[in-house]
Amino acid sequence: MSKMYRNPSAGSLNTNESFISENKKSDIVLPNQSDNIAHIAVDIGGSLAKVVWFSKQSQGGRLSFSKFETAKIDQCIGFLQGLLTERGDTPVRIKATGGGSHKYYDLFREKLGVAVQKEDEMECLIYGLNFLVRQIAYEVFTYDERRPEPMQYENNSQELFPYMLVNIGSGVSIIKVTSDETYERISGTSLGGGTLWGLLGLLTDAKDYDEMLAMSKLGDNKNVDMLVGDIYGGDYSKIGLKSTTIASSFGKVIKVPPAERKSKFAQEDISASLLYLVSNNIGQIAYLNAQAHGIQRIYFSGFFISGHPITMNTLSYAIAFWSKGKIKAQFLRHEGYLGAVGAFLRDPPTYARLNSFTENFSSIEKNIITAVGSLEEYPTELKQFPLLLDPKSYNPDTTVLTERHLHSYWIDLLDANLKSLVDIATEKNEDALARAEMFEKMYRHHLSELKTNPNAYGTLSVRSLLNLREQCLREMGFNDIFSKIKQKENSQALFGFSLLTSSLDKLSGEALVDELISNILAGNMYDWGAADIQEMIKKGELDFKVAQSKIGYDPKFYNISKFRERLLTEPPYKKCMIFVDNSGADLIFGILPFVRYLVSRGTEVVIAANEQPSVNDITVGELGDILEQISKIDLIIEKAYKSELLTFVSTGNASPCIDLDRVSEEVVSACTDVDLVIIEGMGRAIHTNYYAKLSVDTVKVAVFKNPQVAAELGAKMYDALFKYEEAPPY
Template identity: 40%
Template sequence: MTAKSYARSIELPTETLFRNLKNAKQFAIDIGGSLAKLAYCSTIQRRTSMVFDEPEQDSSEHVYNISETEESILRLHFIKFETKYIETCLDFIKINLIESTEFMKDKYIKATGGGAHKYTDLISSKLGVQVDKEDEMECLITGCNFLLKNIPDEAFIYQRHGNPEYKFQGVNHNIFPYLLVNIGSGVSLIKVESENKYERIGGTSTGGGTFWGLGSLLTKAKSFDELVELAEQGDHRSVDMLVKDIYGGAYATIGLPGDIIASSFAKAARSTKDKNKSSFKDEDVAKSLLLSISNDIGQIAYLQAKIHNLKKIYFGGYFIRGHPMTMHTITYAINFWSKGEIQALFLRHEGYLGAIGAFLKGANDSKDDHSFVWGEHFAGSSGLASPKCSGFFGKTRSSTFDMLELDRLDKPLLPCPLLLDAQNYLPDTVDLTQDEEAREYWLQCFTNGVDKTKQQAIKSQAQSSDAEKRAEKFVIRYLDRLKVLKENPYCYGSLTVRSLLDTSSQYLSELHFTDPYSQQKQFENEQAVKLLSNHLRDLEKLEWPDRQLELAQGILAGNMFDWGAKEVCKLMESPGFGFKEARSRLQARPWLFDDFDEWCIRLKTHPIHKCAVIFCDNSGADIILGIFPLAQELLANGTKVILCVNSRPALNDVIFSELLILVKKVAAISSEINSALNEGRLQVMENGQGSPCLDLRLIDNDLVNMMVKENADLIILEGMGRAVHTNFHARFTCDVLKVAVIKNKWLANRLGGDMFNVMFKFEKARQVSLVTKQ
């Protein structure tokens, strides 16, 4: 049987499901009674831009050369499929993995879940590998800890009819202690105190299996999902006896509202109708059953949390699986029993906990370094279902599987140590899941910009015979994602301008357009370097107050050169548009946000800043004519400077490998930059990200250590992505300067201004409050 016929037999599209199997290094499986979850790690080859220095004699003509090469990254793939197809799926894995690569021969597979015991012989005989069974609970906890620490917006609160319906919790590095309620066929409650300290503190046999079993007896539903869909449409009040049915209203003395269920299914017992299940609607019976089981689980979970003084309860398992109706009933139960003191938390990828845990156990055994941070690869992942559809995958998706992919990042990432309140920090200025007007605008904005991105991608690889075909695939895939997000803005976590930009970059990278602006950046860098000497000379002639204003306006003029802004692209494509022309477009003072005078006062006061950390934006005039002159001024005043740039490409943002070359070119022009570079007073560092925006929850570990070591007391955030779309409201324990030109008319109007208005915000260091410390 062919791979395609296997795929059809289990309804799995091969192009998107079993991705990169031939490059797999290791895999693990979690086999439950209903679903099996496969995890495997592959080596992915992706194109990247490598920057090479030119000989010194060419420095006046060229800044650097760029060539396309390939780099290897590790990607984790997670896939669910129905356990009843386990034999067919194992045959598929054998054909596409075991027999097509030497790596897995004579190896073992980590397995967990009940099926690890039930199907041991089947797995061994089919795949020809040893089955190494791992403890289910240990794998569950390991996987949960992994997701909470690695994936932004993994945990969320579900509020039916709320705005937003999904409230995501961001990244929290202090996750312990918590209660994990795993609702499979039965229910286990696990108290988790640390990575290695946990215990099962309770459970109940009334769980998902109970709901499915009784539902099968009482209704015509043929599957779990069909039963949940029936419950979504039902009205339990025709089956359940309410408090008001007994008292005629609320029982105020003991605080019971009239609409609270007094007895599940009690009206069925008192009904004068024929006593058989056809007397009541299947939808109403399913709804009553779902509420009965959910309320009991919620009460048990609350009582255990109260006994053990746990404030966070995460719910997962086959019973949950992102079903809005199920999450609503659990949430209601927890709110009712805890009187609003505890909120039910859910996980976007809770179905993969055991598979992740089993995979990590294998990584430990093979001594692979899994301490790196992993980030979600949206281009290969499926999202949460729309709350408009009760089925987990929505009406247009297969009911047999969903997918998750994670990319291992180059270095460990940590929160910025200068955030005032890292635990509650959220990078994004606008949450598009809440702001409907903003969501409609930005989704349409990105839709309108797809063709421009396509043309730039083709242009960047004009010599490639398949560039146009790959670029067209990008358009199709990204437009499809935007359509999904329009229908269900919650499905991939918080929807923001940052996530839309990052998802676009991931799709481009997936189709081997890793750095579409590399040639454009090279050209702009060459032109800007030619202007730098005269620009620095002109600055030196100015008196101190005038020079500070000219430096500020230089940063702003440089920040105009942004290929991610539609209106600016039109200007940049017009003949003769350069640094002077950009400066002339700037808003005259007073600016829209104008703290320039306060900034100057701070510069005159003592002590001077010990160390400034500048998060830079674009290549070309921005970094060379805007940021480097400012850095030179700070260095001359005795302030150490750390220039932070992206680790990976995004639009025309300057990246680390470029800046290593550029700083040498600038040092050849500026003696102050040269001496500071040689003495270590000027540092060039990567921020660990590859986005036009900046998430200070996850920045490069080396940068974090350097900020602490150098006692950094000034942060400069430059550009719309870093200072407006993200970090506009961010607060710091050090001074912060937020500088940008508003290059989007809709956003400018939202902020109370107009196109090319200026943001120059200076905020003094704030003290960490006692509340925050606690």
């Protein structure tokens, strides 16, 4: 018998966390955290102490992030004491790295009352970077203000080694890394973040580093620095220097009488000049070391950067200038947390499933242009779908919302649909009202952030916006707001299943295949994630026949002739994997009759469903219950189910969309001998994977239920998509 899966319960954040952290607390209090703190790692630098902590949940867990000024180490210790009070009976391990792990070792042991294990600083940096670059989507980006979109994310699938890590803390360390285990510190400089912070502390009234960076953003270094143009009256083209190139940092100060200097130069201009001075120096030293060691990939990290555009642009310009455009400076969203993450990963008994972490943005720590979410450990390891034809070029997203009108359209659409979700979540449940209001406020805040800075959380897409909505719902304790709706629709569809199959059994050949596909499309109309459909269902205007009548059959998108011919004239497929979509009529009237047809011809069928709920999508636990019930009323399904000709697996997914770069081990194992893949539903086959190429025969089937996506692809609302792609010849 197929393995039965149950939905994991949703976790929630600590009550002392806010969903937006910008060195201040939100007025939203999240649900209490009932999970235990199991593991804490601290990276204590000369300027900042970075903390990551892992809290166990019923299945998997969560890695969260925070930071403190090292000068206020008591605040960090107080925060850790708060975490330790939540551990329950769970023994807690604290790993420490960075120079402060030695300096404050005795203080930590005395105040916290637990063992503290020190880890090598450089080793932790490398472990942290390798993990984040390989496993976290949209971790690496480049920055160049000359581009229309200065910030661009890099493909993480490239070969990682060798690379050079320029870690900019109080000072700068430059590390050459040639494998997971081999690295060496090849250079460094004492002119780092501490230099900038210290000099700005002397020369300005800024009280902390963030204020200093904000001040530099308002300044103009040309009022302080001597430029090439100031000396030559223009470019010095013979040696490739533009008039705007800095010839001498703070060079204009010497031209002003000493008594006038303090009043002559604005603090903002001084801040900008110092930032350029330190950044240019680091960039040039980094390039010279890369050149000396023959390295083409340079990563910059450390809280000195803090997502500051001037800093990143200066480092990028320096690397591009000295390498003549052959090398790009690469930055990391988790730039300041490499050491702390590495210390966390150095815990030997656990965390073998490193591929199981995904990023949850419901609660974020935000810098100027990027954000860091918590990392959630899924209960299954997530791997790349083995049937992708060209894994390195795979991109799940059909539409990337780079243009302002596109991301504004989707953000406004999802914002407008919030009230409907809140109504569903709070129906006849006063206890849920406060949490629903918090969800609405949380998600709307994220939408507002993304409207201003669409790339803050990674490349913005329909998938990322829908994933974020589901994360926010779960964060507020709404694990499955459509549970009652799904139960009702499943019961109604189960009641009519035998009548439907009886009518199908009277058909054969082309008529049967055509009717089965027509039913799949009609079933896919029952999608509570589509605003127009949701209104029709609420008003009672949608039944199965109405659904069938609304579908358009444009031959550009609907052409079943080759697939029909393949089914009717060639030997049956050996094994079919179906990624399913919605519960109710979609699954029971659409997918399962087609499954019944396949297994009756001897095709083994594996149905892949969500691990956790999203909108009204069927989950793997619900799917098991439905198959059990249908087995009691249908002999063909019963025989296939009991003989394991029909099985089901979890995708490891909790989204209306699916990224085939990250599917469960069960899906990967079940791919053996698969020669047909069916991807069903608007989220899975249109928003994502519309352009995906597989190494086996593939069917993408759905109904266009969003006008923007339909128009972009040349379709109309409610047009059918039936896209049959034959396996490439070998």
